[in-house]
Amino acid sequence: MSKLALLGGEKAVKNENKELFAWPIVNQAMKDAAVKVIEDGTASGTNITKVFEKGFAEWHGSKYALAHVNGTAALQAAFYALGVGKGDEIICPSITYWASCVSSMSLGASVVFADIDPDTLCIDPIDIEKRITDRTKIIVVVHYMSMPADMDAIMALAKKYNIKVLEDTSHAHGALYKGKMVGTFGDAAGFSLMNGKSFAISEGGILLTDDREVYERALLWGHYGRHNEIENEQLKQVSGLPHGGCKNRLNQIASAIGIEQLKKYPTEIIEIDKAMNYFLDQLEGLPGIRTHRPAPDSNTTKGGWYACRGLYRPEELGGLSARRFCEAVTAEGVTGVVPGCNKALHSHPLFQSVDIYRDGAPTNLTNLPNGVDVRATDEDLPVSAAIHGRAFGLPWFKHFQPEIIDQYVAAFRKVIENYEELLPGDETVIETGAWGLTKRK
Numbered sequence: 001m002s003k004l005a006l007l008g009g010e011k012a013v014k015n016e017n018k019e020l021f022a023w024p025i026v027n028q029a030m031k032d033a034a035v036k037v038i039e040d041g042t043a044s045g046t047n048i049t050k051v052f053e054k055g056f057a058e059w060h061g062s063k064y065a066l067a068h069v070n071g072t073a074a075l076q077a078a079f080y081a082l083g084v085g086k087g088d089e090i091i092c093p094s095i096t097y098w099a100s101c102v103s104s105m106s107l108g109a110s111v112v113f114a115d116i117d118p119d120t121l122c123i124d125p126i127d128i129e130k131r132i133t134d135r136t137k138i139i140v141v142v143h144y145m146s147m148p149a150d151m152d153a154i155m156a157l158a159k160k161y162n163i164k165v166l167e168d169t170s171h172a173h174g175a176l177y178k179g180k181m182v183g184t185f186g187d188a189a190g191f192s193l194m195n196g197k198s199f200a201i202s203e204g205g206i207l208l209t210d211d212r213e214v215y216e217r218a219l220l221w222g223h224y225g226r227h228n229e230i231e232n233e234q235l236k237q238v239s240g241l242p243h244g245g246c247k248n249r250l251n252q253i254a255s256a257i258g259i260e261q262l263k264k265y266p267t268e269i270i271e272i273d274k275a276m277n278y279f280l281d282q283l284e285g286l287p288g289i290r291t292h293r294p295a296p297d298s299n300t301t302k303g304g305w306y307a308c309r310g311l312y313r314p315e316e317l318g319g320l321s322a323r324r325f326c327e328a329v330t331a332e333g334v335t336g337v338v339p340g341c342n343k344a345l346h347s348h349p350l351f352q353s354v355d356i357y358r359d360g361a362p363t364n365l366t367n368l369p370n371g372v373d374v375r376a377t378d379e380d381l382p383v384s385a386a387i388h389g390r391a392f393g394l395p396w397f398k399h400f401q402p403e404i405i406d407q408y409v410a411a412f413r414k415v416i417e418n419y420e421e422l423l424p425g426d427e428t429v430i431e432t433g434a435w436g437l438t439k440r441k
Ligand SMILES: *Cc1c(COP(=O)(O)O)cnc(C)c1O
Pocket: 070, 071, 072, 073, 096, 097, 099, 100, 142, 168, 170, 171, 191, 192, 193, 194, 204, 205
């Protein structure tokens, strides 16, 4: 057996290839398009943005797309556009980025967290149903770490209880659920298009919907320069100023990049999908890990494989912690292998105790009937609370280069085959992940 690199042996990955991981892929057309906007002085216009929106909507087969300054703004516009207001409850998974839910609180809503499914890492439909009340307005679905959520079950619940669905599609651009693009199932979808995401245009976000009224309400909320598009008589009468008090339009440098991104991204994700599946096929069946990907033949895909994860099963490796496992794989020369994922949101003070608007009570409770307390504990959300020890980051291959990918497979195999050499170690499971982007020590 070869000696683990963590213990002084040679690295399994001999040819590190930065180009294999580089993201976003920037071509000359993107650069030219961005420079042209700067030179023309049209960054603040909307003509290029409208072309981008049309292309984005057509790619999804959706009626309306509305570009935003970032994904957070697109999601808040969607909350408003879907009618969220005082006293409403929003059901959201605890394992996601904060922007999936926090902005609903400034509309007067309360965030109710649901647990995730331990295998998909997406919101668990069975747990959603337990959280539904007559105040539930929206289920926020996050296709987490590019994995499409269980949309059949979620849409059935939405229908049964007459609740709207907002898809936060920031992780899964171009992914399919049973042959249909994610972001087209719910009443609206919000996408982040910032640089780290798989469909990257620098900074930006976009709202997608088939509902004209949702589109027009989102215009009313933050696109005062486009209120001439509003047809609804009631909305028209109160138009002219942004009801949300913010300017939401996208910088056209980003829109121009987006138009070019639309031309190449669908091809890029075919290669990413091929590379990632080639890699994971070889890890399938090894003890201690499970792949986090749709079943073959389900016609469900992971799009650009943003922030792809592996599932970790320490009980099959003598209790070796995810942290120690990741250290050992990283030492073999593999980038991106970190324990955990986003830190569970429910325990953050923002949802537990913070009084943002000086109401004299936690903001997440102020608009609920007396005695109703939606604050969750770790016992309420056991999968979310423990996920940091049961998931890890994978290398994100952008190109199909089998001879190099094989070295990464060898790195994982080597650590798994020799895990006993890492025992007994310090097996305390420390909390990993972060609430925002500030890494905790
Ligand atoms: C990145 C992200 C957002 C927010 O998007 P920004 O463009 O950064 O505002 C929302 N939801 C999820 C799940 C994200 O990962």
